[in-house]
Amino acid sequence: MAFTRKAQTYSSSINEVTIGTGEKAVTIGGSNVMPLYSFDAPLKNKVAVGAEITDSGVDTTLPGIASYYEGAQTIGEIAARAAQMPGADFVALALNGADPNGDNRPVDECVEIAKQVADAIDVPLVVTGARNVEKDTELFSKIAEALQGRNVLFVSAKEENYKTVAASAIMAYGNKISAESAVDINLAKQLNVLLSQMGINPESYVMNVGSAAAGYGYDYVASTLDRVKDAALAQNDAMLQMPIITPVSQETWAVKESIVSEEDYPEWGTREARGVDMEVCTAAAVIAGGSDAVILRHPESVATISRMIADLM
């Protein structure tokens, strides 16, 4: 008997969430098949790739990054350059300098930086915070107010501050948020339920189910992504049908392979090549697992991953 291929499509689908405004607005999610299974049904939207910049300027220790941003002086110029990065669909502003345990940049300055970035680009803007719950709550609220109507995505609200962040970013100023949980399907779902209990529209937020650099406990991430997608599609669990964004660069540029110098580990090759490898393989893994958007730092990673996405669509 001849083999007849059966398309594995589901009656449920991932929610669609749009960030940004105008022609270059980006919509993610929407598919009703397993991640990248374009042979089962056309994928509704392409996985989006974001180019990450930080409030502390260009990392000139990496030649590839330094040369890409060469000549860009102000944060606006850096942002404009990032927006044009080949393969990038959006710009992600990481406010690392706002961390109270680091430079502790005041909220007003961060708001000013975010405004300059937003004014310099026509692609959507994603703002990732200082990874400090109290500071992020204030940052997100103030920036959401300053960028009202720009449909900015704030990454991420957590269980500790989701109420305030959702109330200001989404309800008051019409922006979007992502809901972050620590690599556990139950915690991810619980936060989504809490947001829905507040009356937040499911099209107003995405999930960040947590990540790890490849080789650093990534198996937990893989199984969490698998279970989330299975629950969303096969079990039609509406509280897990939010698209997923993964800030890959924050994980991969913090691990040993991306940090130690070539002098100390000559057999490992250049630091930059290692960092790009870590970023690319982690991003490829989370996309295969079901991430609908990734944030990357290096232009070469952005180019590689966007080519992979295009080839697999």
Add this chain to the structure above:
Amino acid sequence: MYTLTFKIEGRPHDIKCQVEAGENVLRAAERMGIEMDAPCAGNGTCGKCRIRLISGALEMPQNPRLPYADYEEMWRLACQSTVVGDAVVWVPASASAFKQDIATADLSTPEELARYESAIEAIFSTGLSKTPFTEGCGIAVDIGTTTVTAALLDLATGKVLSKASRGNGQIRFGADVINRIIQQMRPGGKERLQRAVREETIIPIMESLFRDSGKTSADISRIVIAGNTTMEHLFIGADGDSIRLEPYVPAFLELTGIDAEKAGLPAPPDSPVIFAPNVGSYVGGDITAGVLDTLMWDSDLMTLFIDLGTNGELVLGNREYMLTCACSAGPAFEGGDISCGMRATTGAIDSVRIDEETLEPQYTLIAGEKPAGLCGSGLIDIISELFRTGAVNSKGKFVRESRRIRYDEFGGNYIVAFADESATGSDIELNEGDLDNFIRAKAAIFSAIRTMLGSLAMTPDDIDRVIIAGGIGSGIDIEKAISIGMLPLLPLDRYSYIGNSSLTGACAMLLSDEATDKVFEIGRNMTYIELSTEPGYMDEFLAACFLPHTDHRLFEKPEEG
């Protein structure tokens, strides 16, 4: 060296002791034989060891269990305070609450006595026969982790001549079995723990049984003891350490050949002392004796038996087979680990209703005029009501404003009764830490039920009946327990409450050798599941740590019609 002076409420003389700088006040009190409740074993998490600094100084870090206003009024937690100089402290009588005889829900009312009598009758209508004693009396003892209850029976007639109960004297060494075992393994611990349950608890209970019945120790020809595995180990002085450590195998399951002399109990030396058999480290004689009472061993109905005491134990099965497991629910159902929690006794709020608009509560008390705290059923009610009215979200965090809700740096607090309405003279309030503890406790129960059902490829609907026993009391509102995701969504008529099944089972063992043999048979035939090594359990537990559950479909009532 400094001098620490204890002024103890109700005692004419002060107790002075010499202490080193840096010495812990609770340890100093223990050294001087001053009895203070420390259900958390001095970890600073229960807030029960309150003392008041009268003069001098003590050092104590801020603690969420001691509100700042109380700290200002010189209240301290003994377990968190260290000596920095001479000091005089006042110890309130409430610091040793376990000493007071407490009213328990065992055989103290005509209804309970009637339930007991019909249970005994039912046990002996299954084909088991009573041993034909012609004279003498026997005592059945249920050693609970929190409460010890006993009854004195006329063996010939089977009549209950007297009953008594009191808090387990070991409670000052920790509320839960793990802390007790840790205390037992300290130098001299074995004797201390044994003395606390025998000399300070069971023997006084027996004396009051003798007093009330007019009998004496010479009349006692048979004693039955049912306790959880740890309680039986601590009573007899066996090492409890192997219960606590992997692979969790107790020193014994069945303890036989003990007489009153070996057990150190006031009865003729050769009177047998029979221990209900244990099944595993965390399913003990209280459950095997309890199963006898449920009659599930004589029925085709698929029965889920839940003992909600200081820990939750579950048995699932029927005459064909039985599975059992224990879940670390902790003492929340008896009011432990909850700042305003208390046992089901005078002053305990046992049911609550909260107005949706104003969030004002209406409550009933078990007895007494003014509320002193909440017992297990009151806690289930209040959490169900706070959730229903939207005062707390599914994570158990406060999200509404009202004059009843006060926020501080540790989160929200719900004031059940203001100071002027309460028996204690201070606000009775439930904080987010309490909600957390209770949600974890209910999650432990529900995830254990799910795991056990899952191991048999069953769903809750396969359960024909659920029998609930234990210290939570008959006041438990099943519908509300379901609404918070503690018990599975089943028709309410499948649920029933049977009181202290362990004591009833022990009484039946007292009256009959056949019943005793049956309990041993039940113990040997049960399959014990160790949840801590069950791969899916942690996932089930996390999913259940939500109101009512992360998978809300488990608690959606099917459409009518």
